[in-house]
Amino acid sequence: MTLQSDPPREATPPNVAPATDPVNIPTGPLPVVERRALDRTKRRVLLAGSVGQFIEFYDFSLYGLSAITLSQLFFPGESPVAALLATFATFGVAFLIRPLGGLFFGALGDRYGRRPVLYVTLLTIGGATAAIGVLPTFAQIGVFAPILLVLCRLLQGFSAGGESVGAPAFVFEHAPKDRRGFWLNITLAATALPSVIGGTLILVLSTNMDTEAFQSWGWRIPFLLALPLALFGLWIRTRTEESEAFKQVQAKHSGEVHTPIRDAFRENWLKMLQVILVMGLTAMGFYFLTGYFVSYVQTAGELSREQSLLINAAAMLLYALVLPSVASSVTGLAANRC
Secondary structure, three states, X not given: OOOOOOOOOOOOOOOOOOOOOOOOOOOOOOOHHHHHHHHHHHHHHHHHHHHHHHHHHHHHHHHHHOXXXXXXXXXXXXXXXXXXXXXXXXXXXXXXXXXXXXXXXXXXXXXXXXXXXXXXXXXXXXXXXXXHOOOOOHHHHOOHHHHHHHHHHHHHHHHHHHHHHHHHHHHHHHOOHHHHXXXXXXXXXOOXXXXXXXXHHHHHHHHHOOXXXXXXHHOHHHHHOHHHHHHHHHHHHOOXXXXXXXXXXXXXXXXXXXXXXXXXXXXXXXXXXXXXXXXXXXHHHHHHXXXXXXXXXXXXXXXXXXXXXXXXXXXXXXXXXXXXHHHHHHHHXXXXXX
């Protein structure tokens, strides 16, 4: 009597992701040359996402690092405290409109693709930040100066809302399955580097210029650099492509009418609330360092501008270095348990 055994199962190639994974679409075994080209493309996506996150937070960091200078130029008055509060109120305006930008650009990205939307958000952020660098001050045009500053902040916040949701999604869709956490945290770590680089730039300018020159035009230089940075980021993004996952989903639902915003609130409102609560706690500490810390230690701690910038740069550099390494460790532990 002969026993029939089950036919041997075919081994799954190591470079093929499970078919149930909607992001890593199975592509089958690839030749070495094609695999290396694919890896280069993915790394380019990671760089493009990180550069966009850097430029987005370059604006927010510069505003916070320059808050005392901006308060003196755009909100002059008898009370320096009131001027500084008005400056930070303008800083907060961007956060009020930021969710609207996330909804608007997020819906466009789902419908037309991440790349064209991220082109627009990146250029808008860079242009609005550079515009602050050429704004006339209160002494030159009076009350119109702070009004224009608020308008620039609104434009920055609206476009930053689209960048902050589009760039991580773009990176996530391209990331290898076992490296998603690490890749996303690299893009998040890029948000801390503007405080380091922007703070160092302000430090170099303020220490090599007299106070009058820095107050007159020196403070504008870091803001003006945002535009060439945005153009550099745009050049990198033009060398990327949409993920295979997005292409397949778009082809599958071609011709169908979607309402992504309504669907998101109807089907995922609880998850959205959870994300808001969790990220709100982390954002509180992050923006304390990037937006408020330098001004606080200068006014309440009576430290110099140089000392404040150095301390802040050290803290944010540590944040940028630790975040990806922790993500890599956590991803490794999760993979070992699976």
